[in-house]
Amino acid sequence: MSIIQSKLLENWTFKACEDQEWMPAQVPGCVHTDLLRLGKIPDPFYGTNEREVQWIDKKDWEYRTTFEVEDSLYAQEQLELVFDGLDTYADVYVNDNHVLSADNMFRVWKADVKALIKKKDNVLRIHFRSPIQEDVPKLEKLGYALPATNDQSDVGGLGDKRVSIFARKAPYHYGWDWGPRFVTSGIWREVRLEGWTNVKINDLFIRQNEVNTDLAELTALVEVETSQPIDTVIRIGADGQRWEKTVSLMPGSHTVEIPVSIQNPKLWWSRGLGEPHRYTFAAEVLQGERAVAEYEVRTGLRSIRLVRDQDEAGASFYFELNGVAVFAKGANHIPNDSFITEVTRERYLHEIVSAAQSNMNMLRVWGGGFYEEDVFYDLCDEYGIMVWQDFMFACSMYPGDEAFLNSVRHEAIDNVKRLRNHPSIVLWCGNNEIDSAWAHYIEDGGWGWKKDYNAEQRERIWADYEAIFHDLLPEVVEAYAPGIDYWPSSPLVSLTGDEKQHAHPSTSEGDIHYWGVWHNVEPFENYNVYVGRFMSEYGFQSFPEYKTVRTYAEEEDLALESEVMLAHQKNGAGNRLIKQYMDMVLHEPKDFPSFLYMSQVLQAEAMKTAIEAHRRRKPYCMGTLYWQMNDCWPVASWAGMDYLGRWKALQYYAKRSFNDVLVSVDGTQKDSTDIYVISDQLNKVQGQLQIRMIGFDGMVHRNETLDVNVAPNSGEKLLSLRNSDWLEGLDPAKTLLRLDLRQAGVPDIVQEHYFVATNQLAxxxxxxxxxxxxxxxxxxxxxxxxxxxxxxxxxxxxxxxxxxxxxxxxxxxxxxxxxxxxxxxxxxxxxxxxxxxxxxxxxxxxxxx
The missing domain is CATH 2.60.40.10 (Immunoglobulins)
Known part of the structure; x- marks a missing residue:
């Protein structure tokens, strides 16, 4: 007999604790979505309505349901109430008996309820305490504020009281420079009753000890729980093969290790390199030949490592998959909605298919959101999209008291164990930007945070940081997901314990977040200057298209500095920067809808410049992940795909610039134009490159052909054109360079290059x-x-x-x-x-x- 489950997702009602009226609720969900569904609040995404719903997070809320228990479940020896996600401070009562208190949105919460459950008329009640009222006293007790740059406490009516860092809750719920402030409460993942008798399997992990094309040496770690002594056989099955182990187990929880070998395995490959094959592994606890407990997982077999070898320039930073050095191409993923439970499987599928169609092979799950739903990772497994997985810490310093560290440890264990069978996950990263923001070893470095603290406070804050990111998290990864590398913070040079640790745009080790273009108004050409070993963040904003803008704004709001446009631009200088750059490189748009279009072209040109600069530096640079893939609401942002899933110009540009074989032009030299071919494929590039100078009227002024023979997984500069020769007698404002790479049986790969800025084109x-x-x-x-x-x-x-x-x-x-x-x-x-x-x-x- 395996685990018997009953999902408790029906008949829920909710109310503010101070109110009398119970209203229908939807589970999974949250207070905001329930109130919206009932017409109790205006659409939070429309106009300036974000401000109108800030009262919600100051109240306590209560959810309640009644349920019956089927005879087969009621008869089980053990009964557990399981919550996959409670957001966030919650007290749970079963038939008026307190069974658990939750304080971490990212954890699974369980309670033994066998003694409390009846066959009929059970009442499950959950009291959600206001995350604001819960955490303001923690700030006051600490005595000084911890940095939390993106916490929009002012929008929430809290002044400068930034309390997000005390809650183990999605940081972006408190606002970000692309997202609104909606501090939610609710049952955000499944709740169920689970029953079992004698024995059950809690978990199955397929540890990959050594994997190559000849042999996969694995260990199946089966977590078995028994309520009485048992002599049994545990069997693992996969792909028609079986492996068994005879064991004697006493009551309690045990991890049984079973060696597994697969000859000539089919490997899991990222998109562009091969099939992302997956195996299904089934574990059974046998009584004779009858299975009394079962568990199944699906995983892909691959070897993966982060290669950081010293070289003449510094140290490499790339992912080696099945022995192949992979150039990572993709973007940073943020949550697809401010209200997590609104994201359907179709929306996840649209994002991952869009990534694959755009020739990406990696997404970085950024640390200011949440550990994504299983379906996200399943789809990344299926489509061959590697995942750089952050732990949920971003752009803030965090407390280090015992209770906080204990909560983080449980959170990390829960999520590493949940996700460790996914072949797509190739790295666990401690946090986003905190090492470089604090810059402990450089007095005037970082984001200026340290100046607000005395020496004793600085040392305490840094010690708390190290306790989480240098000790606790890597220990959890090593213990529960051995074989997957851990990176303490992005960006980072390496853990040197001195000023060399902190990343900056010119470092030749580690990964880099380069924001000189955008925040510092540096020219696009600087993307060619600041190229690191792995570019894990950089970006440029645009507006969504007119149809999307009109979902949150009326015609009278269509002005750059209107109240609504500013409410949907969370980066303070964003609209000014878009216009400033547009004035530098593009023609003047004739009206606001034209400005929307031009902003997308501007963004796309910026990202093309960056992506191709990075790819031309292969193998020195081996990764380019722009900020960002998607949006959590309709907004002006760095996304390549807007909240409604509509591809911006950037997404189409990325598809071309991420092509597995790329023809790229470097026109940064005044007197010459360099032509490159870069290949990420594992076979040679052989063909002819046609090079034409063409007038805007279509006249071909020069036409030459060059044989191309580029080695697998490499790049090279094919030739350098002298501009004065090729432009002789031609008006550069009316002439373009057209490149066509032709290979047998492969669609042409094309590229255009212009000799003057876009706003100078005739x-x-x-x-x-x-x-x-x-x-x-x-x-x-x-x-x-x-x-x-x-x-x-x-x-x-x-x-x-x-x-x-x-x-x-x-x-x-x-x-x-x-x-x-x-x-x-x-x-x-x-x-x-x-x-x-x-x-x-x-x-x-x-x-x-």
Whole structure:
């Protein structure tokens, strides 16, 4: 008999503790979503409504349900009440008996309720204490504030009382520089009653000791709990094979280790390198040949390590998967919604498929959100997306008292054990930006936090930091997920215990967050200057498209400094910076909708500059993760895909710049243009590169071909063009360089390069002809233009993406694109119909003089 479960997700009601009226609730969920569903609060994402709901987190709330217990479950020897997630300070009562108190959103909470449960008329009640009222006294007791830069306490009516650091709760709930402040309470993951008799399996971990193409040497760690002495056989099965061990167990919890070997295993590969194959492993506790307890996990077999070897430049920083050095391409992932339970499987699938379609192979789960849902990691496993996993600490200093450390230890164990079978997880990272923000070993370094504290306070704060990130967390990773590397903080050079530890844009070891472009208003060209061994953060903002903006703003709000636009721009200088950069490099937009479009082009050009600068420095640089993949509400932000899942220009640009084979141009030298081919594939690149100088009218002024033969998983500069030779007699404002890499059986890889800034290009109104057709690839649109049409934007009536978008259309070089509906992006057999399609190019958005 295995575990018998009964989910307790029905018949919930809730109310503010001070009120009398019970209202229907949805579980999993939270107070905010329940109030919104009942029409008790306005849409928090609309207009300036964020301010109207700040009262919610100051109150205590109560949730209640009644339930019956089926005979088969009631008859079990053991009965446990299990909460996969309680947000956050909660007291739980069963039939008016207090059974547990929770204080950590990220933990699983369990209580033995066998003696309290009846067959009928059971009452489960949960009292959620206000996280604000709970934590303000902790701040007062400490006697000084701890840094928490992104805690928007002022929005919450708390002045400068930043209390987020005391709660083991998603930090972004308290606000961030892209997200609103909604400090939630509620039952945010499943709640259930579990029963068992004699024996059960609590966990199965497939430890990967040594894995290669010939042999996978594994150990199955089976966590078995018994209520009485038992002599048994524990069996592991996978792929038609079986491994067994005879054991005698006394009452209690035991971890039984069973050696497992698989000859010639199918390996798990990241996207672009091979199939992300997975095996299903089943564990059974046998009584004779009958299984009395069962447990199943799915995992991929692979070897993974973070390689940090000393070299002539400093030290490497790259991931080696199955013996292959992988150039990491991707983005930083934040929560998909301010209200976690609103994120459906379809929304997760859309994000992960979008990442795979954009030629990414890695997402970083950033430390200011939460440890993601199982479905997120399952999809990353399935699509071959590696995961850099942060622990949930970001941009703050944290307390180090015994109770806090104990809570963090349990949190870390729960989540490392839950996630350790996922082959996609390739790194655990302690926190986001704290080492470099505090910069303990540089007096005037970091973000200026230290100046607010005396010497004794500084040492205490740093000691608390080290207790969490240098001691506790790496110990948990080593104990519960051996074989996966731990990185204390991102960014970091290495743990040297002196000033060399802290990252800066010029370090030649560790990883780098480069924000000179954007925060410091440095030119895009500086992306070519500050290239580290692994670029784990950098970014540039844009607005979402007009359709998305109109979901939170009216026409009268469409002005850069309107109250609504400022409410949906959480980075204080954001709107000014977008306009400042736009004035530097683009033409003036003719109106606000045009400004939205131009902001996306601006962002995309910035990220193309960065991504390709990083890839051209392969193998010195071996990773580029831009900030950020997604949004948690409709907002101006660094995301490449807006809250509604609509691809911005950046997402299309990233798809091209992350292509496994890339033709890239470095035009930073005044007198020359360097052409590179970079390959992340494991076979040679062989073909011809066609190089053409083309006028904006379509006239070809020069046409040459070069043989290309680039080794697997490498990059090289093919040639350097002398600008004076190639531009001789031509107007650089009316001429472009077109590169086409042609290989047998592979679609052409193209790249355009311009010799002057975009705002100096002599753009003319374009007559873009659109025709439909079909071939072996399916239904498509064919676009042609009489003059250069720059940044052609196709927008469809139906929700979906195009195979290409925000591209340059050159006379004589038609472009074929397919529309892929949102449904078809996830289910390729679905037929896509875009409905009406609007086609515009940059000149349509420019204020003409």
């Amino acid at each position: 753009l003319q109104p374009a007559n873009i002809k659109v025709s439909g057709g079909s071939d072996e690839d399916g239904v498509h649109l064919l676009l042609e233009s009489n003059v250069l049409a720059k940044q052609v934007w196709l927008s469809s009536e139906a929700e979906g993406v195009f195979s290409d978008n925000f591209f340059d259309l050159i006379p004589g070089l038609p472009v074929k694109v397919k529309f892929i509906s949102r449904e078809a992006l996830q289910l390729p057999d679905v037929i896509s119909n875009p409905g009406s399609v609007e086609v515009r190019s940059m000149v349509d958005f420019i204020r003409m003089v």
